[in-house]
Amino acid sequence: MAEQILLKNIDVPGLASYEVYRKLGGYSSVEKALKNYTPDQVTSEVTKSGLRGRGGAGFPAGMKWGFIDKKTNNPRYFVCNFDESEPGTFKDRHIGQLNPHQLIEGMILGSYALGARTSYIYIRGELFYVLRIIEKAIAEAYKNGFLGENIKGSGYSLDLYCQPGAGAYICGEETALLESLEGKRGNPRIKPPFPAVVGLYGCPTVVNNVETIAALPWIINNGGEAYSAIGIGNSKGTKLISACGHINKPGIYEIELGLPVEEFIYSDEYCGGIRHDHTLKAVVAGGSSVPILPAHLILKTAEGKPRLMSYESLSEGGFQSGTMLGSGGFIVMDETTCIVKNLLTFAKFYHHESCGQCSPCREGTGWMEKILHRIESGHGTMKDIDLLVDISKHIEGNTICPLGDAAAWPVASAIRHFREEFEEHVKLQKCPF
Amino acid sequence: MPLLKVTIDNIEVEVEAGTTIMNAARKIGGSVVPPAMCYYSKLEGSGGYCRTCLVKVSQGSFKDNRPMPKLVASCRTPVQDGMVVQNRTSPEVMDNRRAITEFLLINHPLDCPVCDQAGECHLQDLSYEHGLEETRTEEDRRTFDPIDIGDLIKLHMNRCILCYRCVKVADQITDNRVHGVLGRGDHSEISTLIQKAVDNDFSGNMIDVCPVGALTDKTFRFKSRVWFTRPFDAHRECAKCCGKTVLWMKGEEILRVTGRKDQYGELEEFICNDCRFHHKETTDWIVEGPRKIERHSVISQNHYEKLDIPENGEESE
Numbered sequence: 004m005a006e007q008i009l010l011k012n013i014d015v016p017g018l019a020s021y022e023v024y025r026k027l028g029g030y031s032s033v034e035k036a037l038k039n040y041t042p043d044q045v046t047s048e049v050t051k052s053g054l055r056g057r058g059g060a061g062f063p064a065g066m067k068w069g070f071i072d073k074k075t076n077n078p079r080y081f082v083c084n085f086d087e088s089e090p091g092t093f094k095d096r097h098i099g100q101l102n103p104h105q106l107i108e109g110m111i112l113g114s115y116a117l118g119a120r121t122s123y124i125y126i127r128g129e130l131f132y133v134l135r136i137i138e139k140a141i142a143e144a145y146k147n148g149f150l151g152e153n154i155k156g157s158g159y160s161l162d163l164y165c166q167p168g169a170g171a172y173i174c175g176e177e178t179a180l181l182e183s184l185e186g187k188r189g190n191p192r193i194k195p196p197f198p199a200v201v202g203l204y205g206c207p208t209v210v211n212n213v214e215t216i217a218a219l220p221w222i223i224n225n226g227g228e229a230y231s232a233i234g235i236g237n238s239k240g241t242k243l244i245s246a247c248g249h250i251n252k253p254g255i256y257e258i259e260l261g262l263p264v265e266e267f268i269y270s271d272e273y274c275g276g277i278r279h280d281h282t283l284k285a286v287v288a289g290g291s292s293v294p295i296l297p298a299h300l301i302l303k304t305a306e307g308k309p310r311l312m313s314y315e316s317l318s319e320g321g322f323q324s325g326t327m328l329g330s331g332g333f334i335v336m337d338e339t340t341c342i343v344k345n346l347l348t349f350a351k352f353y354h355h356e357s358c359g360q361c362s363p364c365r366e367g368t369g370w371m372e373k374i375l376h377r378i379e380s381g382h383g384t385m386k387d388i389d390l391l392v393d394i395s396k397h398i399e400g401n402t403i404c405p406l407g408d409a410a411a412w413p414v415a416s417a418i419r420h421f422r423e424e425f426e427e428h429v430k431l432q433k434c435p436f
Numbered sequence: 437m438p439l440l441k442v443t444i445d446n447i448e449v450e451v452e453a454g455t456t457i458m459n460a461a462r463k464i465g466g467s468v469v470p471p472a473m474c475y476y477s478k479l480e481g482s483g484g485y486c487r488t489c490l491v492k493v494s495q496g497s498f499k500d501n502r503p504m505p506k507l508v509a510s511c512r513t514p515v516q517d518g519m520v521v522q523n524r525t526s527p528e529v530m531d532n533r534r535a536i537t538e539f540l541l542i543n544h545p546l547d548c549p550v551c552d553q554a555g556e557c558h559l560q561d562l563s564y565e566h567g568l569e570e571t572r573t574e575e576d577r578r579t580f581d582p583i584d585i586g587d588l589i590k591l592h593m594n595r596c597i598l599c600y601r602c603v604k605v606a607d608q609i610t611d612n613r614v615h616g617v618l619g620r621g622d623h624s625e626i627s628t629l630i631q632k633a634v635d636n637d638f639s640g641n642m643i644d645v646c647p648v649g650a651l652t653d654k655t656f657r658f659k660s661r662v663w664f665t666r667p668f669d670a671h672r673e674c675a676k677c678c679g680k681t682v683l684w685m686k687g688e689e690i691l692r693v694t695g696r697k698d699q700y701g702e703l704e705e706f707i708c709n710d711c712r713f714h715h716k717e718t719t720d721w722i723v724e725g726p727r728k729i730e731r732h733s734v735i736s737q738n739h740y741e742k743l744d745i746p747e748n749g750e751e752s753e
Contacts, residue, residue, distance in 0.1 A: 173620075356620075357620070358620055358621065359598060359621045359623075359624035360598070361486070361487050362486050362487055362488075362536060362539045362597065363539050365621055366540070366542045369543075400507065401490060401532060
């Protein structure tokens with residue numbers, strides 16, 4: 004098992020309480036940073052670590068922090084994106100529920116580095132029970148002097164709030180999240196300007212994923228270089244993978260980036276192979292929005308090299324034969340799975356969650372769902388398959404936010420790799436599964 | 437401030453910093469201008485929603501001559517010095533515009549024969565120019581019942597393309613915002629939380645900014661097709677607004693009063709409800725003369741108000 008950075012103490016009973024967390028060395032990174040580091044030094048440690056955004060896009064965190072506009076006199080904000088709602092992804096909830104203090108510790112470090120005096124954790128509305136846990140943890144942190152005025156005598160003050168959303172997937176998009184946090188309708192903003200310049204309440208803001216923030220304490224304690232020694236290529240550190248589907252051991256695994264996909268699926272340490280000795284048919288490697296890959300392409304790249312769990316290796320071959328690491332929602336399907344039905348489920352989700360601002364996504368997602376429903380229920384025609392490809396092509400890249408892309412990629416990739424299955428649905432005029 | 441040089445469809449133009457591609461194109465004019473279904477220069481923060489004005493930037497600027505990776509919304513993208521933009525000259529842009537037109541029409545009822553907006557509808561223009569000849573959808577369309585959102589405005593949500601212009605009017609022109617978007621995705625709707633809540637002096641402008649027949653004037657509904665009326669510029673003394681309007685007349689009767697729209701269908705100035713709804717006698721107005729209507733518009737039929745007669749006095753064939 005690789006070095007555990009995020010899940011090291013996750014099985015310790017009572018970890019969510021301050022006493023237990025503190026006894027295990029919690030908040031030491033805050034003490035270290037406030038005493039020994041300037042905010043810019045914290046940023047440079049994070050830049051050195053090579054940590055990339057764990058929400059899905061994989062943008063280097065240190066670089067994102069570097070974009071924040073420090074010249075204005077406006078306050079700056081640090082926001083945690085806890086609106087985890089991508090189908091197949093359930094890693095952030097695990098941290099928030101079992102180890103909230105690690106998240107708070109990371110929030111303090113990030114806020115200190117960016118010079119934020121007020122920070123927010125925006126949590127998905129459905130996770131209200133996690134909100135209660137985090138609020139309790141925040142209260143404990145205030146009581147013990149890690150939040151509030153003049154933290155541990157350093158002169159640095161920080162207020163941290165946890166705000167629930169109202170249950171919209173789109174609020175996981177960072178500008179929609181900021182709109183929602185401001186109390187408005189959660190519609191994504193048109194970029195530019197980017198949040199680093201005009202963010203929450205019009206002030207410079209950085210939004211990071213829970214997992215990204217939870218990795219910060221370790222980076223400060225052990226140094227950015229130690230973190231960058233883990234992993235492979237430009238994929239540094241460890242990543243939480245929430246594995247689900249037809250595997251023997253579904254669950255959340257912390258892997259060192261660069262682990263071979265084959266080992267991840269078949270080794271007993273991780274997923275433990277396909278259930279009931281079935282064979283692997285397809286994998287959605289990074290949450291429902293990334294392209295689906297058939298078994299032969301997920302285990303090996305098109306060139307025959309073994310596929311690794313890293314940003315670069317998974318995207319090797321572009322969208323023709325590759326996919327993305329995304330948010331780490333690893334969905335495994337065996338040969339009993341109907342790809343069309345699976346795709347219909349995804350399409351239904353994106354149709355339901357489209358915010359309705361821009362026309363390609365608003366109208367196109369619903370259209371795709373209806374066509375897929377037609378094919379799955381045995382009323383499709385061969386023309387429908389090409390129509391789906393055409394629609395997805397015109398949604399992709401034409402929308403305000405990435406939800407349009409997220410809705411289009413699964414459709415395009417499923418037809419690219421499993422066209423026979425769609426044709427079979429049409430020929431038989433029913434679902435063959 | 438030095439002017440920025442930008443090339444759109446091989447035509448060069450110089451504009452001030454901060455100008456959007458759309459406004460630079462409007463400075464050139466003609467067919468270079470991308471169609472706009474949601475952008476409205478008089479409303480702050482409008483644009484970016486409909487995606488019909490997407491253009492290709494084949495060179496970012498003099499400094500960074502890489503092309504932009506995606507098509508960009510010309511109404512929301514500021515120009516850079518040395519930017520090269522392709523609108524009609526790019527097959528990709530035109531193909532996408534066809535697709536966007538199709539998307540906008542998926543849930544549109546196509547009820548032009550009974551719609552009051554027919555003849556001055558931007559969606560009609562857009563689909564004539566960019567739409568497919570046949571429909572590729574066979575699915576049911578979303579439907580809503582028409583409702584009154586105020587005493588004087590009727591909302592046909594079926595026809596709405598969610599351009600958000602009326603929401604911006606309600607936000608920016610009127611005092612109390614009572615009107616917005618409810619719901620999400622393709623079932624979202626323009627509405628008021630409390631029925632018939634739209635009641636203020638400038639609410640009528642929502643009708644004028646609506647690019648389709650979703651918001652119509654209840655004092656004019658079903659009175660006449662617009663091309664059977666004749667528009668006249670007129671004005672009156674008004675304490676609330678500029679008082680400059682267009683009267684849409686049939687014989688001696690004023691059927692409708694609207695604001696004056698420019699060549700892009702945008703109001704030159706917003707007018708008050710008093711002028712719009714409550715002054716329908718010719719004695720209320722000082723008529724300036726016939727309104728110039730673009731030749732391509734159906735409204736211009738049977739209007740022979742002014743012939744361009746050459747100086748020698750004889751009309752050339």
